[in-house]
Amino acid sequence: MKLLCKYLLLGNLLLFGSCSSFLDVEPTDRYTDDNYWETEERIVASLNGVYASLLHTGLYGGTTPLYFENLSPNTYRYQGDYNLVAQGQHNANTTLFYTVWQGAYQGIGRANNLLANIDKVDMDESRRKRYIAEAKFLRAVFYFPLWNLFGGAPLILEATNDATQSNLPRNTADEIYTQLLQDLNDAIPDLPTSYGANEKGRATNGAAKAFKTRVLLYANRWQEAAETAKEIIDANNYRLFPDYRGLFYLENEGNEEVIFDVQFKFPEFTHGFDINLDQYNNVGPLPDLVNAYYDKEGKSIDQSTIYNPAKPYENRDPRLQATVIVKGSLFKGAVVTEGQYPRTGYGQKKYTVFKDDIPAATIPDGQSELNYILLRYADVLLMYAEAHNEAFGPDPSAYDALQQVRNRVGMPPVPTNLSQDELRKEIRHERRIELAGEGLYYYDVRRWGIAHDVLNGDIYNDKGQRIDTRRFDAQRDGLWPIPAIAIQENTALVQNPGYGN
Structure with missing residues (x-):
């Protein structure tokens, strides 16, 4: 049974996280903070509600994760907010930005509510630690776009029922990054390696380490990223699924390559x-x-x-x-x-x-209802190869990680006498090909500092006809604008450079 089946229990929980603004998570039914937090069952329902925020349309619900591919040189969509961003015609009023912002804070608010109230309930301490670890992992996932796309946002770690939080200024990207790592480091020791069949989709120790690797990689913390990825590899809990296409078939969900996926189930939770x-x-x-x-x-x-x-x-x-x-x-x-x-x-x-x-x-x-795979083992191997090469240069372990991914589809080895720069190019190429269509390449070209080169210029179809033009302003578009609605709701927020006040 998928984890999302349990989201049907969320009738009372969702009142703690449904919001008209990103800080409005007050309950509107008979339950309040004084009478809700009484049983472990309600703690589990609350935690399921935190997971449910992954399905917000600004995060991994709808078609959002795949549409991110349209922001990269890989794919094209002829209309909508993603095309506005690709054309450089976006501004702080573009709906996409507020949708992502709102989705992140909805999840953060639900995680904070759980963390603030879980100690009120009498339960087994090992399970309490696990629930806290799951919530902290998810909070890191929700803070990630605020760090990576917006470059900083209010850092809220308390239950979001205090009106004073609506006037908090932005914390820096460095402060958000520090909290991301703290939440993940806190979560890792208390998360299990795996779960039973009835709890598929929950965060594991491997998921927290894989997401930590991604955060470290995006921050150019090469040695630490390589070390964390190596822990996952050495644990030998994941393997490449033999069939690359079959990896994404419905009948193969949760296979040995999947580290963490966002759960869907027809007819309740779909895309x-x-x-x-x-x-x-x-x-x-x-x-x-x-x-x-x-x-x-x-x-x-x-x-x-x-x-x-x-x-x-x-x-x-x-x-x-x-x-x-x-x-x-x-x-x-x-x-x-x-x-x-x-x-x-x-x-x-x-x-x-x-x-x-x-x-x-x-x-x-x-x-x-096909699950969206947020973290998979091939990505860990490629992150290890990239981080190790950046930290130490070419060596057999970097080649081996790269070649494992290529071996799966029968691609021959890359030469083993490459310079660091030559191996870097091969690893970047491999990331683009292996992960194509999964919504990650936009993040990659930004963090590699090549967005200005690959996101400017005409777009052509298969007949060589120009169908559009991409534009990327390196002075502005490295960060998204703080949404205009968020600034209207909180005048303490300062806009990113290049987007006006």
């Missing part, structure tokens, strides 16, 4: 991945991504002796057609035709439940 990727083509892979896949001998198409422009999808890295739907290939039991994916000429296959050789009807919007 629109399938129809938005397939029929609506709202995440259209770009030729820039398609052309980045190597040939099956590990060479770029510019250097390949086996690449045939007349048959561009043959003899390529198998992850190309495991991720991208290309014309002439088989998908949903039929040959993909010209114009079937009109945005760019390509569709995204990854994160649909459809098979290549099995006919399937369209899944109505909002009725998909």
